[in-house]
Amino acid sequence: MTTKVSLDKSKIKFVLLEGVHENALDALKAAGYTNIDYHKKALDGEDLINAIKDAHFIGIRSRTFLTEEVLAQAPKLIAIGCFCIGTNQVNLDAAKRRGIPVFNAPFSNTRSVAELVLGEIIVLMRQIAKANAEVHRGLWNKSATGSNEVRGKNLGIIGYGHIGSQLSVLAEAVGMRVYFYDIENKLPLGNAQQVASLDELLAMSDAISLHVPENASTKNLLNATNLSKVKKDAVVINAARGTVVDIDALVEVLASGHLRGAALDVFPEEPASINDPFESPLCQFDNVILTPHIGGSTSEAQANIGSEVAHKFIKYSDNGSTLSAVNFPEVSLPEHKGAKRLLHIHTNKPGILNKINQVFVDANVNIAAQYLQTDPTIGYVVIDVESENTDEALRLLKQIDGTIKARVLY
Numbered sequence: 154m155t156t157k158v159s160l161d162k163s164k165i166k167f168v169l170l171e172g173v174h175e176n177a178l179d180a181l182k183a184a185g186y187t188n189i190d191y192h193k194k195a196l197d198g199e200d201l202i203n204a205i206k207d208a209h210f211i212g213i214r215s216r217t218f219l220t221e222e223v224l225a226q227a228p229k230l231i232a233i234g235c236f237c238i239g240t241n242q243v244n245l246d247a248a249k250r251r252g253i254p255v256f257n258a259p260f261s262n263t264r265s266v267a268e269l270v271l272g273e274i275i276v277l278m279r280q281i282a283k284a285n286a287e288v289h290r291g292l293w294n295k296s297a298t299g300s301n302e303v304r305g306k307n308l309g310i311i312g313y314g315h316i317g318s319q320l321s322v323l324a325e326a327v328g329m330r331v332y333f334y335d336i337e338n339k340l341p342l343g344n345a346q347q348v349a350s351l352d353e354l355l356a357m358s359d360a361i362s363l364h365v366p367e368n369a370s371t372k373n374l375l376n377a378t379n380l381s382k383v384k385k386d387a388v389v390i391n392a393a394r395g396t397v398v399d400i401d402a403l404v405e406v407l408a409s410g411h412l413r414g415a416a417l418d419v420f421p422e423e424p425a426s427i428n429d430p431f432e433s434p435l436c437q438f439d440n441v442i443l444t445p446h447i448g449g450s451t452s453e454a455q456a457n458i459g460s461e462v463a464h465k466f467i468k469y470s471d472n473g474s475t476l477s478a479v480n481f482p483e484v485s486l487p488e489h490k491g492a493k494r495l496l497h498i499h500t501n502k503p504g505i506l507n508k509i510n511q512v513f514v515d516a517n518v519n520i521a522a523q524y525l526q527t528d529p530t531i532g533y534v535v536i537d538v539e540s541e542n543t544d545e546a547l548r549l550l551k552q553i554d555g556t557i558k559a560r561v562l563y
C-alpha cells in the first residue's frame with residue numbers, strides 16, 4: 154500500500170497579486186484549486202515575502218519584482234505566472250535554477266496595445282494633445298499648421314514581433330507606409346518592408362513606435378545620438394518598456410522643437426500604486442501624451458490573460474505540461490489517465506538520464522512512457538508508470554545528484 158505524496162488540490166496555494174482578472178479565479182476554482190490568496194495590489198518588501206513564503210504558484214503583472222532574493226524566500230514555489238507579456242520583472246535564470254517555470258500571456262493584450270498606438274499616431278500627427286491642452290486653458294487656436302493626415306506617411310516600427318506586426322496591419326489599413334527594423338529577419342505582413350538598419354528607419358519615418366522587450370540590447374535604444382537622427386516633425390511612441398528611451402535625451406529633443414510630439418505609456422520608474430505621485434520632466438510638454446502603463450489594460454485583454462495564464466498553471470499542476478514557459482524546457486504532454494506521472498527537474502549533466510532510468514529498475518516499476526526536454530543548463534523528464542508503487546521511485550529520484558525538484562502527479 155502506498156502513501157499519497159502529491160498534494161491535495163485544496164493544499165496547493167495560489168497567490169495572485171496586482172488584481173489579475175477574476176477569470177483566473179474562476180478557472181482555478183473550476184479546476185478544483187480553492188486555496189487562493191487574492192490581492193488587488195502589487196506587494197513588495199516584507200509584505201511580498203510574507204505573502205509568498207508558503208505559496209506554490211504566484212501570479213503577478215508588471216509591478217511585482219521577483220528577484221533572486223525574493224525567490225529564495227519562497228521554497229515551495231512550483232511555478233510563476235506573469236499575467237501580461239513582459240517577464241523582465243522576474244529573474245528568469247534564478248527561477249530556472251530553482252526548477253520553477255515562468256509562464257506569461259504572449260499575445261492576449263497585443264491588439265489592445267496596437268490599437269492604442271495607432272490612435273496615438275493619429276492624435277499626434279494632428280497635434281490633438283496640444284490642441285486639447287490649449288482649449289482646456291481657454292485658448293482657441295484654430296489652425297491647420299503642423300496637422301497632417303496619416304495616409305501616405307511612413308511608420309517606422311522598431312521590433313516587429315507580436316505587437317509591432319499587429320500595428321503594421323492596422324496602420325496599413327489607414328494608408329500608412331510601414332517600415333520596420335528588427336534584429337531578426339521577419340516575415341513582413343501586407344506591404345510592410347524590413348530595413349537594414351535602425352539609422353535608416355529613424356531617418357525615413359514620420360512616426361516611430363517601439364515594440365522591443367526590455368533587455369541589454371534595448372536599453373536606451375533611443376538615446377541622444379539616435380534621437381538626433383529622427384526626421385524633423387516626426388512623432389515618437391513608446392509603449393514597450395521605460396528603459397528603452399533615454400528620457401533626458403527625449404526631453405532635450407522635445408524642448409528644441411525638433412519633434413512634433415511623443416506618447417509614452419511606460420517609464421524607467423513607475424509609481425507602485427495610485428497613492429504614489431508620478432513625476433517626470435515630460436509633464437511640461439502639451440504635445441506629449443502620458444499614460445500610466447495601460448497599453449494592455451482593456452477589459453478584453455485582461456479577461457483573456459486571466460484565463461490564459463490560469464490554464465497554464467492548471468496544465469502544469471495537473472499534468473506537468475510546460476508548453477510556452479519562457480525560461481524552461483517545453484514539454485507538451487498527453488493526459489495520464491490510468492498512469493501515475495513522475496516529474497524530475499535536474500541540472501543538465503552527463504549520465505543523469507541513466508541514473509533516472511536505473512531508479513525504475515531498482516524500484517521495480519515499469520515505465521509506460523517517458524518525455525524529456527533539455528536546455529543547456531537544466532533537464533525536465535516526465536515518466537508515466539502503471540505501478541502503484543511510486544513512493545520508492547520518488548524517494549530514489551530525489552536522491553540523484555543534480556536533482557532540482559521531483560514530484561508525482563496522480
Ligand SMILES: NC(=O)c1ccc[n+]([C@@H]2O[C@H](COP(=O)([O-])OP(=O)(O)OC[C@H]3O[C@@H](n4cnc5c(N)ncnc54)[C@H](O)[C@@H]3O)[C@@H](O)[C@H]2O)c1
Nearest residue numbers: 238239312313314315316335336365366370392393448449
Ligand atoms: N504598454 C503595455 O501595456 C505593454 C503591453 C504588452 C507588451 N508590452 C511590451 O511590449 C514588448 C513587445 O511585445 P511583443 O509581444 O511584440 O514582443 P515580441 O517578443 O513578440 O516582439 C519583440 C520583437 O523585438 C525584436 N527585438 C528584440 N531586441 C531588439 C533590438 N535590440 N532591436 C530591434 N528589435 C529587437 C525581437 O526580435 C522581436 O521581433 C514586450 O516585451 C513588453 O515589454 C507593453
Ligand SMILES: O=C(O)CC[C@@H](O)C(=O)O
Nearest residue numbers: 214215216237238239449
Ligand atoms: O499588466 C501589466 O501590468 C503589464 C502590461 C504589459 O506591459 C505587458 O507586459 O503585458
